[in-house]
């Protein structure tokens with residue numbers, strides 16, 4: 001994409017024009033609560049936070065800095081969206097981790113169809129972790145879903161296309177400290 005297209009306000013509206021769905025303050029509060037829950041649930045353990053790149057990078061780091069127990073931080077890379085707003089259904093996974101014997105919390109930005117989570121969970125489960133739970137910042141309501149048990153959930157949201165706090169549209173808007181709607 002050339003510079004002109006990357007700056008086109010029809011394709012990429014100014015962040016200030018977007019409808020904000022979740023404010024930074026509310027994100028902070030909820031993420032702190034989740035970190036407290038994880039710290040409580042894994043007391044006396046070293047928990048492995050495994051973030052799904054790229055969308056979960058911000059949540060993973062904010063969770064880590066609010067934990068009161070020791071942790072390791074790891075990432076796997078999964079992509080299913082391409083640059084559109086509808087899930088392609090094809091999940092590409094790059095996982096070089098070995099989680100055998102570890103207590104793992106898998107961290108994802110959003111549970112939409114669950115395709116990504118299902119794929120990553122299958123991969124991690126095969127490695128026999130000591131335990132494996134899921135944390136997602138958002139759960140998109142009204143999507144047709146593969147059933148996934150999400151132990152730590154930030155917010156339920158309506159079926160909108162959202163960006164910010166790690167979530168992108170064509171690699172843009174990940175840096176926003178809030179969740180906003182792009183549709």
Ligand code: IMP
Nearest residue numbers: 055087111112113114115116161162167
């Ligand atoms: P799923 O596999 O359909 O659950 O989709 C999960 C992946 O699609 C997430 O990791 C996101 O990267 C992406 N995704 C789903 N919904 C949205 C959205 O509203 N905004 C940005 N990315 C999304």
Ligand code: MG
Nearest residue numbers: 055081167168
């Ligand atoms: Mg994405």
